[in-house]
Amino acid sequence: MASSLQFILLSSIFLFSNSFSTAQPSFRPQALVLPVSKDASTLQYVTRIGQRTPLVSINVVVDLGGQYLWVDCDRNYVSLSYTPARCNSAQCSLASSENTVTRTATGGEVAQDVVSLQATNGKNPGPVVSLPCFLFTCGSTFLLEGLASGVQGMAGLGRGRIGLPSQFVAAFSFNRKFAVCLTSSTSANGVIFFGNGPYVMLPNIDISTSLIYTPLLINPVSTAGVFSQGEKSVEYFIGVKSIKVNEKSISLNTSLLSISSDGIGGTKISTINPYTVLETSIYNALTGAFVKEANLTRVASIAPFGFCFDSKNVGSTRVGPTVPSIDLVLQSESVYWRIFGANSMVPVRENVLCLGFVDGGLNPRTSFVVGGYQLENNLLQFDLATSRLGFSSSLLFRQTTCSNFNFTSNV
Numbered sequence: 001m002a003s004s005l006q007f008i009l010l011s012s013i014f015l016f017s018n019s020f021s022t023a024q025p026s027f028r029p030q031a032l033v034l035p036v037s038k039d040a041s042t043l044q045y046v047t048r049i050g051q052r053t054p055l056v057s058i059n060v061v062v063d064l065g066g067q068y069l070w071v072d073c074d075r076n077y078v079s080l081s082y083t084p085a086r087c088n089s090a091q092c093s094l095a096s097s098e099n100t101v102t103r104t105a106t107g108g109e110v111a112q113d114v115v116s117l118q119a120t121n122g123k124n125p126g127p128v129v130s131l132p133c134f135l136f137t138c139g140s141t142f143l144l145e146g147l148a149s150g151v152q153g154m155a156g157l158g159r160g161r162i163g164l165p166s167q168f169v170a171a172f173s174f175n176r177k178f179a180v181c182l183t184s185s186t187s188a189n190g191v192i193f194f195g196n197g198p199y200v201m202l203p204n205i206d207i208s209t210s211l212i213y214t215p216l217l218i219n220p221v222s223t224a225g226v227f228s229q230g231e232k233s234v235e236y237f238i239g240v241k242s243i244k245v246n247e248k249s250i251s252l253n254t255s256l257l258s259i260s261s262d263g264i265g266g267t268k269i270s271t272i273n274p275y276t277v278l279e280t281s282i283y284n285a286l287t288g289a290f291v292k293e294a295n296l297t298r299v300a301s302i303a304p305f306g307f308c309f310d311s312k313n314v315g316s317t318r319v320g321p322t323v324p325s326i327d328l329v330l331q332s333e334s335v336y337w338r339i340f341g342a343n344s345m346v347p348v349r350e351n352v353l354c355l356g357f358v359d360g361g362l363n364p365r366t367s368f369v370v371g372g373y374q375l376e377n378n379l380l381q382f383d384l385a386t387s388r389l390g391f392s393s394s395l396l397f398r399q400t401t402c403s404n405f406n407f408t409s410n411v
């Protein structure tokens, strides 16, 4: 009995390691691709990756500023290729998992296992490639509370050494870049690319060739729930200098927009906040200017929004409802991220549109958190080597969307 079981296990290890080794050396991908869906009830963005031996697909919440991949190892984790990480390294000092939605953290083993996903030429998914020793941390089942149903953990795309981008780059030595294109639809997938463009959306539009660039800034103090002294934040900050509504500057306390030496203030990009969250004085200035410029009929507000309008007389354009534009002015007056109606107005119920910005209170750690709704149908490329963000502005202008990547495999 025992020996025949052993034989079965050994032969399946052999089979799997064999299929992984044939997948790898013969083929070095130039880029990798993951699908990203939007969960209708939590508004979280969820991706699907292969892990373990035998391989299973797991759903994990995408956390742009997250430190690493963590998964629930307590329930249904079965794998012949699971190994605890060798613990003489700095990696192991990070033995914790954090649910950044509920801000709950727990200690957890750092481990390695096989991870697989598809290569891409930028137009279609290609062959499946595997990383035999992908580092992650083991969370517990209770840590999944607050996450989309069916999810088994979170995938951190932060700039740290064991974030997904760094591990993929190290494994396949391609450029230290990745791009995120979130869908606004709860029925069609958006996309994440790791590596260089092209990033092609149907009908054959390469988004990577027409990006606007701004420096990515480093917050000197970690913004994670659990961190050690002196650790920098792995989140992605940008330098918003001012805000315009209908191309008119609004008056702000600009010191809130810079990152202080103790890590307070500034602007970060988040896929965990479903809507942009602003420090109270910024929120008041922005919403005040918007209401004045928009000249719409206000109706009762609907949480979490403070400003809702009757949409009956609001026109509509390719880039959403006809409302004043909101510009995030970056390193110079001529470089700005323009937010149009499709990304500013949330259709909450029939005939009601709410301004999709949320009051973050008086003393938030970060003054300006650009949230998921404002990112949808915009492609964002994070270039870690040059520390810059490339952004496309609304793809709706180009008559495409983030759900127009052709996920039909070309192999």
Ligand SMILES: *[C@@H]1O[C@H](CO)[C@@H](O)[C@H](O)[C@H]1NC(C)=O
Residues within 6 Å of the ligand: 253, 255, 256
């Ligand atoms: C501007 O914000 C900074 C940082 O929170 C604060 O110390 C300062 O008092 C504010 N200035 C004004 C004029 O409100």
Ligand SMILES: *[C@@H]1O[C@H](CO)[C@@H](O)[C@H](O)[C@H]1NC(C)=O
Residues within 6 Å of the ligand: 295
């Ligand atoms: C606001 O709308 C009303 C009615 O639609 C119009 O009469 C008025 O001129 C508008 N005001 C501004 C400042 O656009």
Ligand SMILES: *[C@@H]1O[C@H](CO)[C@@H](O)[C@H](O)[C@H]1NC(C)=O
Residues within 6 Å of the ligand: 124, 202, 406, 408, 409, 410
């Ligand atoms: C999507 O890609 C597949 C495989 O390359 C191709 O056959 C198909 O025509 C593409 N779809 C569109 C709409 O271009």
